[in-house]
Amino acid sequence: MxxxxxxxxxxxxxxxxxxxxxxxxxxxxxxxxxxxxxxxxxxxxxxxxxxxxxxxxxxxxxxxxxxxxxxxxxxxxxxxELRAVVEENPLEIRDPARFMVAFQAEVPDRGVVDGIDPALYAPEEVAIGRRELYMYFPDGLRRTKLPALLEERSGVLATMRNWNTVTRLLELGEGP
CATH class of the missing domain: 3.30.70.1280 (SP0830-like domains)
Structure with a gap:
């Protein structure tokens, strides 16, 4: 495998x-x-x-x-599984460098995400995948609010990669 x-x-x-x-x-x-x-x-x-x-x-x-x-x-x-992450992306990719996937060790708790008032992290966006969170940071990654809120409330281990890295890893994985 x-x-x-x-x-x-x-x-x-x-x-x-x-x-x-x-x-x-x-x-x-x-x-x-x-x-x-x-x-x-x-x-x-x-x-x-x-x-x-x-x-x-x-x-x-x-x-x-x-x-x-x-x-x-x-x-x-x-x-x-990485192919599914790419194919099942629920958000529009406006800028791949500002579009992140948070790979989690466990299935995300929808209640944690839904329980955070979007006004606390606007204009950032988040959507839930299988074991990933898809996030868009229109103002860049320097002062993001959403990742800290999610980690603080969920306690789930995660690591983020931008969309360019995710798709390149998929190419490398599926390549010869």
Missing amino acids: RYVALLRGINVSPRTQIAMADLRALLEGLGYGDVRTHLRSGNALFTAGADDPAGIAGRIRRRCAEKLGVGPAVILRTVP
């Missing part, structure tokens, strides 16, 4: 630095094949046998902590 691993918070501060060559070697050391990384933000593609995705994510996290000194949260999706 082909997987996409999204590591949260990689290379955003001096304490979370991981070289992508080291991440590739780590994944290969776990026995995964066809390993590729994309950008410096903790995106990896690899092939693994039919296994428990939570088990794979846990092994990656533990090995990162042991070998690289950083134990990031790891959100895993299969390439077909």
Whole structure:
């Protein structure tokens, strides 16, 4: 099975630095094949046998902590799941750099999203997917309000990628 691993918070501060060559070697050391990384933000593609995705994510996290000194949260999706994320997007993409997908470890709680007054985060937009939140930030990503509100109220582990990254990961995952 082909997987996409999204590591949260990689290379955003001096304490979370991981070289992508080291991440590739780590994944290969776990026995995964066809390993590729994309950008410096903790995106990896690899092939693994039919296994428990939570088990794979846990092994990656533990090995990162042991070998690289950083134990990031790891959100895993299969390439077909990533295809569904792209195809089922419920929002208009006006600017792919300001359009984000928050990949969550669990199914989003619709009550949490619906329970936040949109006036608190306007003009930002949000829509719920299977295990993702689709968000648009028309004013850019510097001072977003919505992610902090969602994380504070839901407590669900998530990591965000912009639409350009999501679609590129899909291309890489489905490519030769």
